[in-house]
Amino acid sequence: MQRIGVFVCWCGSNIAATVDVKQVAEALGKEPGVVFSTDYQYMCSQSGQEMIQEAIREHRLTGVVICSCSPRMHEATFRKTCQKAGLNPYMVEIANIREQCSWIHKDKITATEKAVILGRAAIAKVHLNAPLTAGTSPVVKRALVIGGGIAGIQTALDIADAGFPVDIVEKKPTIGGKMTQIDKTFPTLDCAACILTPKMVDAAQNENIDIISYAQVEKVQGFVGNFSVTIRKKARYVDETKCTGCGLCTEKCPQKKIPNEFNLGLDNRRAIYIPFAQATPKVATIDPNYCTMLKTGKCGVCSKVCTAGAINYKQEDEIITREYGAIVVATGFEPISMEPFDEFAYSQSPDVVTSLELERLMNAAGPTGGTLLRPSDGAHPHTLVFVQCVGSRCDGAQKGKSYCSKICCMYTAKHAMLIREKYPDTEVYVFYIDVRTPGKNFDEFYRRAVEEYGVHYIKGMVGKVTPQDGKLKVQASDLLGGRQMHIDADMVVLAAAIEPDKSARPLATMLTASMDTNDFFTEAHPKLRPVESPTAGIFLSGACQGPKDIPETVAQAGAAASKVIGLLSKNSLTCNPCTAKPDELMCNGCSSCEKVCPYGAITYVDKPFRGPNRTTLTRRVAQVNPAVCQGCGACTVACPSGAMDLQGFSNKQILAEVDAICR
Amino acid sequence: MKIWKLDRLQDLFAALAGERTLYIPADVAGQAKFTPWEPGMEMTKALNTNRSAKDLFFPQVEDLAAFKITGRQIQVEDNREDVEDFVIFGVRACDARSFSILDKVFLEEPADTYYKNRRDHATVMTLACSRPEATCFCTALGIDPQAPGGDVSCWVEGENLYLQANTQKGEALLEKLPAMEEGEKPQGDASVFDRLPLKDVDFSVFSEKALLHWFNSPVWEELSRSCLGCGSCTFVCPTCQCYDVKDFDTGTKVKRFRCWDSCMYSDFTMMAHGTNRPTQKERFRQRFMHKLVYYPNNHDGEIGCVGCGRCLRKCPISMNIVKVAKALKEGSV
Amino acid sequence: MNWTETIERISGVNPRKCMKCGKCTATCPAYEEMEYHPHQFVDMLSSGRVEELMGSRGIYMCLSCFACVERCPRNVEPAALIEAVRTAVLRQQGANHMKADAVPALLEEELPQQAITSALRKYSKGG
């Protein structure tokens, strides 16, 4: 039998005005197990808390019920109070007689009656409370960053600077991501490579950072502080430790007609290649889909020219398994396919390009050496039409995306401005629905495009583009001018919507991290915990969480890093003790609980049990990892035998509350 | 012997039910069951009720006492209600014999007052059998289905119901009924009882050998293997008399009641250390050892089975006392 | 009779979904012929100016090519709206122009039955 103390708070007049607190204290004092019952003006005050502590000592209380405001308000306070007096903090229950009683009822008799019932329910529960101790689990002091774009690089650098080792897993042969393909950045117009490549070098040279390029995460096990991750490092058929990145092989390789991904297929590369000059790691990679040697066993040119002897046609995929305390997802984005939007003739004319393709066409390291030329004939374009919101802000999900891709307005302003600056003989039209420029110096930037560079911003949309006689006939509306426009353009640039990288969905499944319907990772709280996934130990960096521009990505990357550093700086983690707990003697091992657990906290082991007549039976039973379990209780109801119960909210406790209320 | 015309059976029921509750075997929701008679209620066509007649003396659930808790005071309440007189009509010879078996358990000192109370207030009118089921084997246990006993024995023959009082209670009951013609019952055809397939099951062997001989028989292992551990045999059995005592907390009171229990259940006679019959083999053995060996050992050789055949029809896997008795005798399965 | 409601109901168009991008108007091949243009149809519906639209000649210039429906990123369906406006005009004219009883007489071997059905729907008041 518990020795329970009841403390009824007046909360000034907040409770006492409508609830007869004396009567409540007296009525509850008569409940079985209650050895002390009192009331006080402010239980949460210093003296109120001292009163509780004194009562605990004096009456040797084993359980405490506080009739006061919502537990959401002061449960933590009173738990601490009691803990200081030597009582287990989980032996405290709160009866909410303010928000859910005194404040909603006017009649004192009714409110008092209800307060007594709520108090009884809390007493009934405390009778069945058991002291709970928060467990701890150690933290592996190493972080994994999945994705080596600007988000991943920044996060890794920040974590590494704090002194923790961090690995970057990048699926491409080089880190750098989308930013490497961008020419200039808004709103400052500085060169993307000039600000990114030093960071790439920093990452490569940082002692705490290990870049695992051309690799993918295969399997994730474990939980916050203790992840075990299996990474497949694909064979690049070049020994990374020997290759000097001289590039001789990439010049000699006879396979020349392979579309160059880095330039989005606007030019070609060889079967052995280094994606671009500043690639990190700067080592060659053989594309097994095109390499004659790997396909037929005949050729071997690269091997012959390589003075470092780095070529190894027999190289195999390498499986790396490492332990991590935290995982950062930085899988980024990609532009959506333009296939459903053929009114813009993307598939019909090479002169209709996406904005990212335009970046390459304007980049000094791009296929045209930085001179803007029409892909079809290499001529200098005079009239350019930009179309905004291609695939963004669409109704339903049949064709495009329902969301705004956020970055298009700004990069289009940038493109328009750069073109007008470099080629003053051009006419540039931007068709927009809305121009969205929230951001520091963003609207100023857009206004400059209009006012200083004379870009024609037209409120309206392009209806269709028809390639005809070497021109692109653009039919569009000018809503403010009240006219339909017909423009003979040389190039049309589509601001394609962006979507999460395709690898994100399977990764989310491995991480048991949740995603929204658009495959963007869900944050733990949209406002207050924007860089954490609801799954503990998983953090979000960059566009995998939602469309972002570079400054925002870098900011979020830093925020994610700081969260990781906060986690890794702890030696161990305190777990929420209100977790699910299976009774192994009753567990059937049926896996029902596992199927509903959103955190993957449940695993199964075959365990020997003593059977009747000195026999031993081996049974499959569930085990809950208390470090992973968040205590939702979904498993407790899925379990048909009732073997799974939730500590702190056990079946018996809830039933006791029900009984007390319905009495 | 008194005679009542069968076509006026409802009048007999009305007369019997005049002063007390009359239970007759009637069909309720498709099942034959001893039911308080109401005008117009017909007897079932079934040979016997689904559940046995023991329910009327030893109901499945029965309140024993209550504890009222006020503050920290506990008050004991004896809620035993006074049982009024009642009559059971249509009890077959097997069930009638089961009463004497139960009596030896419940009425021995110290008597079970709850049971005794009901027994004292009941008058049992039995009904002789003429169309037995193939599962009937009361004759193998020395029961004469045509001489069913009880306070009043009844026979159906032709157009008539013949009634004969066997006890004072029975006589008193018949006296209160409207005057009846006297007469002798014509001798009916009893040859069907000689054709009963189970008439020769030998129950005498169980007194011939020592208790441990049967207890240690190798056949239990095999026989119990398919047993599901349900309680259907126990609960339809007219002689099973085990119960459990339980408390129910209503919130304002604790009600103590007893309810049937089955030795086939894994939690039967559960003790602090666990169960003393850990596998279904021991539980299964307990039930049959009790009927065939323990009970006769304690009660002058009387077998604790009345051959009603209910378990033969109700066991989900068709295991039953006849199969057990035969297997035990043969010593193997 | 609230024409705005009627037209919304017949057409199934929800004008509030329109984000005023003008892609319908940009794509319209009959632009020059109309005094009001597809995006304006939608706007007029949402601002309750349908009677103006009903009085316009332009609505008969719509080719019902459905390019606007096909291209609209918000699934607003301006062409369906125009179709409904035309129907509303017919209803506004008052009497039923066609009765069910008259249908048998109109049936001709060559005439697709669908045409009669849609005519009846269009030319009868109740709808």
Added chain:
Amino acid sequence: MQERVIEKAAQLLESGLCSRVLGWKKGEFFYDVTPGVFTTAQEVRNEMVFTPFCGANLSKYLIAESRKEGKVAAFLKPCDTYSFVQLQKEHRIRRENVYAVGVQCEGMCDLDSLTALNLTGITGAEGLGENLKVFTLYGEETLSRKDALSLRCNDCKSKKLLDCDEILGESGEEQDSHRFDQVEALEAMTAEERFAFWRRELSKCIRCNACRNVCPACSCEKCVFDNPNSGVENKAAADPFEENLFHIIRAFHVAGRCTDCGECTRVCPQHIPLHLLNRKLIKDMNQLYGTYQAGADFETKPPMLDFTQEDPEPSIITNGRDSG
């Protein structure tokens, strides 16, 4: 079929492929067949049967049998195989210890359906094929096997034999049964009528637990109703509420796991149509969450352990039909 079953069983034991055979053992009468484990070919030849009265679902015995040493051969009818798969899905059976022999089934008879034909004093029967010759104390009668089929076999859902190592006869097809007709009839009643119906039926319950103990889905190490710590433990219904409670909780616990084998109704000594509770849930789940047959495969996630974002709200029940 009987000869083939016996021969197969004997052969499996003689060849040493299996150390035990799970099948049906003959009884006192033609109809009182008991599930049994045979260890020698001789036992099999003397005592094993496969008659129209082998209704008992043997799958549940495999939970215990498959955990013992050696391989057990099990003869399984189509509905038994659904339970067999479902139990494997719940990791209750060790498949590697089982040699499953599927047996084609023409539907099973039971004593209750004979009694329903007004036959009394049944002492025996003959016939393994289409006709059944029944002997009684009062004469004999020949009837078609179809007429003596047990209730559930009239609504057979499938004659498919799943996951068998070997098949005797042929694996059939899913049947176009009318198994939800009675559920629909109940749904069409007013709430009062339904309440009266179920009170009448459930008040017959004697809590013998036959339905639970025979049920392959009720394979818990310890049932919540036997567990003093569960909060709902009880041995007998002391109040009509407890009659409801037991059957509601039981139906709920087997929801999405019940293969609709019909054993619960077959074994109920009080003839309560318990399958109507399970079928109601099956019907609801099919309608609300897409057709699902427990035990039909190993992969599909059971509806109660799954969800979609578009699932209907509970209000479709609570403000749906009239309460009558």
Added chain:
Amino acid sequence: MPVNQEFKPTIVAFCCNWCSYAGADLSGTNRLQYPANVKIIRIPCSCRLNPMFVLRAFQRGADGVILCGCHPGDCHYTTGNYYARRRMTLLFSLLDYLGIEKERTRVEWVSAAEGAKFAATMNDFCQTIYNLGPNRRLEDLRCKSE
């Protein structure tokens, strides 16, 4: 709210800790009234609600049981309320099938910001229960005495 002297319904509201319990607090903070017949039991998530608890409430004398949780998609534990939704749908359907008045049970999604909705829901549910009268079909008579 009509005052029925005879009938004082007991209504049990199970509220998830993160949304609905906070919503109930908010309706208190905003002083929005609802009948005192409603007593709230805090559970971590709507998926913690075992059908057993609902039946127990009726057994012990509740006249109505309502479950409130986060709106679908907003679950603190990401998926809990989806399971709760299926479970309660089936439970309510089964109760209805047994002839228990389906209006006695309800599920309502109430966010932490919906104090007004919480109060309105409780007012409406209480009214429904008042109209239905006492629970007779799923009561345990032993719990009603004295």
